[in-house]
Amino acid sequence: xxxxxxxxxxxxxxxxxxxxxxxxxxxxxxxxxxxxxxxxxxxxxxxxxxxxxxxxxxxxxxxxxxxxxxxxxxxxxxxxxxxxxxxxxxxxxxxxxxxxxxxxxxxxxxxxxxxxxxxxxxxxxxxxxxxxxxxxxxxxxxxxxxxxxxxxxxxxxxxxxxxxxxxxxxxxxxxxxxxxxxxxxxxxxxxxxxxxxxxxxxxxxxxxxxxxxxxxxxxxxxxxxxxxxxxxxxxxxxxxxxxxxxxxxxxxxxxxxxxxxxxxxxxxxxxxxxxxxxxxxxxxxxxxxxxxxxxxxxxxxxxxxxxxxxxxxxxxxxxxxxxxxxxxxxxxxxxxxxxxxxxxxxxxxxxxxxxxxxxxxxxxxxxxxxxxxxxxxxxxxxxxxxxxxxxxxxxxxxxxxxxxxxxxx
Numbered sequence: 199x200x201x202x203x204x205x206x207x208x209x210x211x212x213x214x215x216x217x218x219x220x221x222x223x224x225x226x227x228x229x230x231x232x233x234x235x236x237x238x239x240x241x242x243x244x245x246x247x248x249x250x251x252x253x254x255x256x257x258x259x260x261x262x263x264x265x266x267x268x269x270x271x272x273x274x275x276x277x278x279x280x281x282x283x284x285x286x287x288x289x290x291x292x293x294x295x296x297x298x299x300x301x302x303x304x305x306x307x308x309x310x311x312x313x314x315x316x317x318x319x320x321x322x323x324x325x326x327x328x329x330x331x332x333x334x335x336x337x338x339x340x341x342x343x344x345x346x347x348x349x350x351x352x353x354x355x356x357x358x359x360x361x362x363x364x365x366x367x368x369x370x371x372x373x374x375x376x377x378x379x380x381x382x383x384x385x386x387x388x389x390x391x392x393x394x395x396x397x398x399x400x401x402x403x404x405x406x407x408x409x410x411x412x413x414x415x416x417x418x419x420x421x422x423x424x425x426x427x428x429x430x431x432x433x434x435x436x437x438x439x440x441x442x443x444x445x446x447x448x449x450x451x452x453x454x455x456x457x458x459x460x461x462x463x464x465x466x467x468x469x470x471x472x473x474x475x476x477x478x479x480x481x482x483x484x485x486x487x488x489x490x491x492x493x494x495x496x497x498x499x500x501x502x503x504x505x506x507x508x509x510x511x512x513x514x515x516x517x518x519x520x521x522x523x524x525x526x527x528x529x530x531x532x533x534x535x536x537x538x539x540x541x542x543x544x545x546x547x548x549x550x551x552x553x554x555x556x557x558x559x560x561x562x563x564x565x566x567x568x569x570x571x572x573x574x575x576x577x578x579x580x581x582x583x584x585x586x587x588x589x590x591x592x593x594x595x596x597x598x599x600x601x602x603x604x605x606x607x
Contacts, residue, residue, distance in 0.1 A: 247564040251451040266484035276480025279307035290493040295429040310456035323348040356571040361390035384417040387576040389527020404439040417530040437463035509579035516597040521607040537573040538605040561599040
């Protein structure tokens with residue numbers, strides 16, 4: 199055993215860290231996919247598992263970055279963000295979410311939603327405190343809660359409950375220790391969106407139990423079929439019981455740029471900003487200025503919505519022709535559908551992971567499995583295609599490959 203083994207923190211498993219297998223499902227899927235690519239270089243893998251936009255940020259945004267990166271004044275630390283970015287965020291929130299009572303003191307930028315979620319528990323969680331976490335979902339806030347000695351109580355998002363958490367089912371002994379409730383709507387992976395009525399129930403729950411809601415709206419503007427972008431602050435007008443994350447990654451195709459912002463009361467933002475000041479020195483000013491341009495040109499989101507809407511129609515029709523019971527989501531860019539029972543006269547799938555791996559290995563189609571509340575597969579419409587003709591060709595190829603598996607439903 200090396201010296202380093204004996205000083206690993208207990209939160210990471212102590213001296214057992216290097217002896218434990220930590221191959222998570224996303225890593226395993228990538229390993230299988232990459233192995234298939236290496237062994238079958240002439241067969242194209244249809245990647246429906248990818249969780250980021252297939253297009254670059256608009257050229258106009260890239261051009262702003264190029265211009266601003268050459269300016270001497272942008273070389274300095276940004277710390278907790280430049281004022282102009284906060285002002286642009288206020289305007290964006292008014293235009294997209296009809297929030298007209300926001301000022302720059304309600305906003306702080308972050309180096310992507312991931313880093314913001316990682317820091318939030320440090321603001322609120324003591325050993326023994328509980329974070330209420332919807333699953334399936336993005337695990338960052340849960341992991342950091344555990345790192346701090348807190349606990350996580352999972353709220354399953356099930357089809358029977360329209361993929362909303364059952365707050366009434368939480369035991370009293372959990373509620374007494376609960377500090378945070380994580381929500382994500384439009385939801386990854388289910389595609390469900392929030393409603394005014396849902397947020398009203400959630401705010402009443404938070405008020406009754408002294409719990410802060412962490413609302414993650416990373417996919418916020420990406421909604422379809424008459425649904426409108428909705429902020430929890432439409433209900434929580436005084437910003438008493440909520441904080442909310444907004445990201446430029448999904449809406450503006452800026453995933454690798456790492457730019458997001460947190461919205462909340464002045465006290466919440468001051469608290470978070472204090473923690474953040476010890477964690478990073480802010481995103482590059484030129485990136486923030488490119489973000490300002492994006493926030494001031496919300497029409498750039500429209501092209502993404504049109505593309506995803508078109509692809510969803512193609513994908514849902516194809517999946518249903520194969521035998522799935524697929525439904526077009528209300529928001530985001532994932533189609534979430536129950537797994538097949540198995541392969542006719544051959545095998546039965548015990549869970550979504552088995553189904554996903556089988557489809558990947560035998561049809562060269564990559565999906566993401568979820569088994570938290572029944573077996574489901576996540577198909578993403580961010581697959582690579584450079585034209586409508588290529589989109590149709592990809593979906594037709596996907597359908598033919600799935601049909602060739604002789605799946606049973």
